[in-house]
C-alpha cells in the first residue's frame with residue numbers, strides 16, 4: 001500500500017492524486033473533445049501511478065465510463081485501481097431530472113457495471129439529490145448492493161448538510177463529494193466539520209476551480225466553453241481571482257513548485273480530505289498534477305494561503 005492513503009473508513013486505498021474524468025468523453029461538458037486524447041489521459045494516469053478514477057453516467061453521457069472501461073481492460077489493471085462513478089440524472093421528455101429511488105439506483109449500478117466492463121464498482125455515488133426520495137432509503141438501497149458485492153463504498157454528492165444527515169442516518173455514507181476550492185469555501189462552515197466528525201471522506205470537486213487555480217490564465221485569456229458564462233471567469237471578478245493566484249505563485253516560486261501543485265497540496269492538509277480528483281484534458285496535465293505529492297507546505301505557508309483567499 002506504499003504511497004496510498006485510506007479513503008475515510010472504507011477499505012479503499014488510493015494515491016492521493018486521482019483523476020477527475022469529466023473531460024474523458026464528456027462532450028456534453030467540454031465541446032470538441034477527442035475521444036482518443038481522452039483515452040490517452042486515462043492511459044497516462046494508469047501508467048504513472050494514479051489509482052483513483054472519478055467518472056459518472058452523465059459525463060458523455062455514458063462515454064466517460066465506456067472509455068475508462070476500455071482502457072482499464074486494455075491495460076489489465078482493474079484490480080489495482082479504485083473506480084468511482086455516480087448516477088441520478090435521467091431524461092424525461094427530453095429534460096434532465098434527478099432520481100434517487102432505490103429501483104433507479106440499482107438499475108444505474110447495473111448499467112455502470114456494463115459500461116465499465118467490470119463486476120464491481122469501488123465507490124458509487126448518488127450524483128445529485130432529488131426532491132422526493134428519503135435519503136436514508138436511497139442509501140439503504142446502495143447498502144444492499146454493497147452487501148451483494150456490486151459496490152464497495154457508498155457516496156453522495158451535492159447534498160446539503162440536512163440531506164447528508166438524513167442519508168447518513170444509519171452511518172452508511174462513506175464519502176461526500178462537493179464543490180470546494182480556494183475560491184468556494186462554503187463547505188468549511190458545515191459540511192467539512194460534519195464529515196470530519198463522522199468519519200466520512202470529503203472529496204472536493206473543481207479543486208482547480210475549472211482551471212482558474214491552475215496558474216496559467218491571464219487577463220487576456222478567454223473561454224469558448226461554458227466557463228465563459230461563469231461569473232468567476234468574467235470582468236472584475238476574474239481579474240481579482242487572477243491577483244490571488246499571483247500571490248500563490250510567490251509561495252510556489254519560493255519552493256520551486258507550480259501554482260496548481262501548491263493549491264492541491266493545500267487541500268490535502270484539511271481534515272477529512274484524503275484524496276483529490278483534479279480534471280485533465282491532456283496526458284501532460286495528468287502527469288504534471290502528480291508533482292503535488294512532492295510539495296510539503298509549512299504551517300506558515302498553509303496559513304498564508306488561507307489568508308489570501310479569506311480576503
Ligand code: NAP
Pocket residue numbers: 019020021022023054055127157158177178204205206207208209210211212213214215216260277278279280281285286288289
Ligand atoms: P478542476 O479539476 O477544477 O479543473 C480541471 C482543469 O484545470 C483542467 O481541465 C485543465 O483545464 C486545468 N488543469 C488541470 N491540470 C492542470 C495543471 N497541472 N496546471 C494548470 N491547469 C491544469 O475541474 P473539473 O475537471 O471540472 O473537476 C474535477 C473533477 O471533479 C471532474 O473531472 C469530475 O470528476 C468531478 N466533478 C464532479 C461534480 C459533481 O457534481 N460531483 C461536478 C463537477 C466535477 P484547461 O486545460 O482548460 O486549463
